[in-house]
Structures are given as structure tokens and as C-alpha cells.
Amino acid sequence: MIPETFEYDSPSTLEEAIQLLQKHGDEAKILSGGHSLIPMMKLRLATPERLIDINGIPNLNYIKEEKDFLKIGALTREADIEHSDLLKKKYPIFSDVTKLIADPQVRNLSTIGGNLAHGDAANDHPAVMLALNASIIAHGPEGTRTIAIDDFFHGFYMTALNHAEILTEIRIPIPGKGTGGAYHKLERKVGDYATAGVAVQMTLDGKGVCRYIGIGLTNVNMTPLRASRSEKALLGEKVTPGLIQEAALYASEDCNPSEDLRGSEEYKRHIVKVLTNRMLHKAAERAMNGGA
Amino acid sequence: MATKPIKVTLNGTEHSLEVEPRLLLVHLIRENLSMTGTHIGCDTSNCGACTILLNGKSVKSCTVLAVQANGKEVTTIEGMATAEGLHPLQEGFREMHGLQCGFCTPGMIMRATELLKQNTNPTEDEIRWGISGNLCRCTGYNNIVKAIQYAASKLNGTEMPAELKEEVSAEE
Ligand SMILES: Cc1cc2nc3c(=O)[nH]c(=O)nc-3n(C[C@H](O)[C@H](O)[C@H](O)COP(=O)(O)OP(=O)(O)OC[C@H]3O[C@@H](n4cnc5c(N)ncnc54)[C@H](O)[C@@H]3O)c2cc1C
Ligand code: FES
Ligand code: FES
Numbered sequence: 023m024i025p026e027t028f029e030y031d032s033p034s035t036l037e038e039a040i041q042l043l044q045k046h047g048d049e050a051k052i053l054s055g056g057h058s059l060i061p062m063m064k065l066r067l068a069t070p071e072r073l074i075d076i077n078g079i080p081n082l083n084y085i086k087e088e089k090d091f092l093k094i095g096a097l098t099r100e101a102d103i104e105h106s107d108l109l110k111k112k113y114p115i116f117s118d119v120t121k122l123i124a125d126p127q128v129r130n131l132s133t134i135g136g137n138l139a140h141g142d143a144a145n146d147h148p149a150v151m152l153a154l155n156a157s158i159i160a161h162g163p164e165g166t167r168t169i170a171i172d173d174f175f176h177g178f179y180m181t182a183l184n185h186a187e188i189l190t191e192i193r194i195p196i197p198g199k200g201t202g203g204a205y206h207k208l209e210r211k212v213g214d215y216a217t218a219g220v221a222v223q224m225t226l227d228g229k230g231v232c233r234y235i236g237i238g239l240t241n242v243n244m245t246p247l248r249a250s251r252s253e254k255a256l257l258g259e260k261v262t263p264g265l266i267q268e269a270a271l272y273a274s275e276d277c278n279p280s281e282d283l284r285g286s287e288e289y290k291r292h293i294v295k296v297l298t299n300r301m302l303h304k305a306a307e308r309a310m311n312g313g314a
Numbered sequence: 315m316a317t318k319p320i321k322v323t324l325n326g327t328e329h330s331l332e333v334e335p336r337l338l339l340v341h342l343i344r345e346n347l348s349m350t351g352t353h354i355g356c357d358t359s360n361c362g363a364c365t366i367l368l369n370g371k372s373v374k375s376c377t378v379l380a381v382q383a384n385g386k387e388v389t390t391i392e393g394m395a396t397a398e399g400l401h402p403l404q405e406g407f408r409e410m411h412g413l414q415c416g417f418c419t420p421g422m423i424m425r426a427t428e429l430l431k432q433n434t435n436p437t438e439d440e441i442r443w444g445i446s447g448n449l450c451r452c453t454g455y456n457n458i459v460k461a462i463q464y465a466a467s468k469l470n471g472t473e474m475p476a477e478l479k480e481e482v483s484a485e486e
Contacts, residue, residue: 023357030318030335030381053382060377061359063336073335075382101371105432125447127362127425130371131378212446213360 096135152238202308412461
């Protein structure tokens, strides 16, 4: 399978890339890891007339804590996230998620920026970013803007990014003491997209009362979904197994899975309930052990 | 439609070419540069048969554009053996019967090369996770795992696990 013909540019600065995107309008697409885009082009589901390869732009691959934020550059590869000592130590939710994304070769190229910008509810990072309450930093012709994650996903393959905007950074508030995060998805085999996936980030105070909660769901809605009713049930309350069960039930009721080869609607709701329950327990455990 | 000039080093030899942007790296390797050791299986980034090293990182060359390899080093199975003989991974696959039809083998070996660079002494579990992006329809994987363990011992100069040694000596 060979893509339709296209022109190719590899700019070496952000400004140049933005100018090219402006000049060529809708017919140009950004190329990052290429592991969503190239398969679609080979199947001719995408036929851009021009690719703007941003891999030659320096300083877009980093993971660092700065002031109140964990900052991840858009071109950071999944493999870099998987092997980052900082993330392994302080943000185990990233190890949970990256080892479930595709396989080692795909992770060597695919980027976190591309994973979010693709706007696919089947991708795993979006739900994690909802749980972590991330912000997206985008550079465009009008300068830089910050987009709250809740305003980012607009529809099937659609995000808040305007055409000539480039996602450059993901910003995550550094969590307070007593925070734990966890992610898991059910997949039929390695490299499969989620039948359903659940991301949880939770902060507990000394008395076991929930002071922050974020719950994101993968592949059970047109867009990545925040389990709002479950969050409301937990926030400000003492976290008990009974309350976790109630929150998990809400998540399974509020999602909108559709039947496909991965299972029926009923089955997927069941999986959401089971995974939400487990991830809430796991996040609470990590929170109590002082992990982030 | 404009072609693009690229420079790619394949197994140590630099090549300058003019390519269409849509040319896939696997086709550059197999067709333009006539190295057919790298295979195309699924053509959809699932099977790993097309795995090569791009600047030392294992990637699926059916899902990389040739223009993305501009200025980079590509290593394929043909670049593994030296004048002294087979690479320890190649030797391991031979000794441990890590292949039957051999279709998946070049990809397996290129993937295992990076795995052993990152983790010189992987456990069985780490090997299985490490090759989770490579499919084999013949062996059932057990002998592939052993082949990689064989190579790890050889590269580390450590004692081979007992059951591997038994197999080698049973052959002799
Ligand atoms: C076999 C296989 C299995 C996979 N399994 C999983 C999985 O289990 N879970 C999962 O989450 N993902 C999975 N993926 C997807 C993989 O993680 C993709 O690489 C990722 O979704 C896209 O990242 P990319 O860097 O490859 O983006 P690209 O393919 O380069 O781009 C994707 C889209 O985003 C746009 N884009 C890219 N970067 C930017 C940017 N910085 N700013 C604005 N727009 C941008 C592009 O124009 C394009 O439309 C799998 C992929 C493969 C091939
Ligand atoms: S041919 Fe490239 S992964 Fe199967
Ligand atoms: S040996 Fe035949 S596919 Fe692996």
C-alpha cells in the first residue's frame, strides 16, 4: 500500500512551520511520529497534498518539572515517556499507559503530541490527560495559547487546534502530597486499541478524604470522556470501597460505547465499571503510599 | 510532483538519491537499494517483519517515509554479520532453532538488537514484552526467546542458562 502523492517540507523552526501551514491551508498536514497519519495515508483514508514534517524543529522533546507544572514537549516519543526516571518515580500513571500503547517499535516513533492532536477517542493519552487535568499549549500565527483539556476534544478526529496551530507542549499541574494515579485498558492483544480504558488521578488528605479527583475514559464515547458524576460523588468525601463501587457504576452508566468487534455495548459498560473500580482502588493505594 | 534529494547510510554505506516523498523506507531499502533481507509482512505496522534500526532505534520501516531517514543511519539484517562471523543473535537463532520458515527472523533480530542494548540481561518476561511487536506464525516463540537468551549470555560473556546449554550440547 502506497500513499497518494504529496509534497514534503521539513522546516527547522516553529515559525517556518506555521508559515508553511498558513500558506498551504487545509491541504497541508503536520507529520510527527507518523504512526496514525502514515497508516491512514497508505489506506488512502487521508490524502493530504503536503506534509509538514516537524521532527527537524529542535527543543520539542523534553520532560521536566518547572515551577508548578510537569511539562512534556510535543515531540517526546512514547519510548522516552516509558523510560523516563522522573515519570517512573513520580508519575507511575505514565508507565501504566505507555506500556499499553502499541508495541516497542511503534513507541520509538509515536509522539505524545500526535497522540493528542489526532483527536481519536481510542488513543490512550487523552483519558490520562483528562484525569491529570492537563493543558495544551499551541503555537499559531496569532502567537501562543493555552487550551484546557476539557475544551480540547471536539469530535471524531477533531480538536480545538486551528489549522495553522501546532501543539507544542502538554502542561500538567504538579500534584500535591498524597496523590496517586493509575491507568489500565482492556485490549484483545498487544498493540490493540482499548475495548475500554480508565485513567484515575486522586489526592487524599491525612483522613482519607478525596481532595482532587480526575477520571478519564478511553474509547467509550465519540470523544475522550470525563466521568463527571463519578468525580462529584468522590470529591470531598471519605473514600471507601462502597463509594468507589458507586462511582464505578456511574461511569458505566454515563459512557456511550458502541457495539463493534471488541464487544457489545453492555459488555463495554461492564468493563468500564470493573476498570473504574480497580483504578480507583489502585490510585487510592498509590496516594496513601505517598506516591504521585 | 517534486522529488526530494536524500542521503541515507545503509549498513555503513552512504547513498545519495532522489525520491518521491511517498516512497516508504522499506521500499527504498528493498527496491532502490536492493537489500531484500528486510521483509514486508502485514504492511500495516502490526507484524514487525519490516523492523530495521534507524539511528539505532528499532522501527517498522513500512510506516516510515524514506525522506524521514534523510541524514540518518539505517541498519538491516545484512549489516549484522562481520568478517569474523555471524552476530551472536544470528548464531543464537541458528543454535536454538529460533526460526522455521524464517520470514519473521530479520525483524526479530533487529528488534532484539535494540532490546539487548537497552537491557543486557533481560528476563524471559522482558524478552517476551520486548518482542511483542513482532509476530511469528511458525515457532510458537519459545525458541525465539531462547535464541535471544543465548545471544545475551554470549554478548555478556556470562554462563548460559542450563537448559540452553543442554540443547547446544545435545546437538553436538
Ligand atoms: C500498530 C499500532 C498500534 C497502536 N496502538 C495504539 C494504542 O494502543 N494506543 C494509542 O494511544 N495509540 C496507539 N497507536 C497510535 C500511536 O500512538 C500514534 O503514533 C499516535 O496516535 C499519533 O502520534 P504520532 O506522533 O505518530 O502522530 P502523527 O501520525 O504524525 O499525526 C497524527 C495526527 O495529528 C496531527 N499532529 C501530529 N502532531 C501534531 C502537533 N504537534 N500539532 C498539531 N497537530 C499534530 C497530524 O497532522 C495528524 O493528523 C498505534 C499505532 C500503531 C501503528
Ligand atoms: S510489514 Fe511492517 S509491520 Fe508488518
Ligand atoms: S519462523 Fe516463520 S514466521 Fe517466524
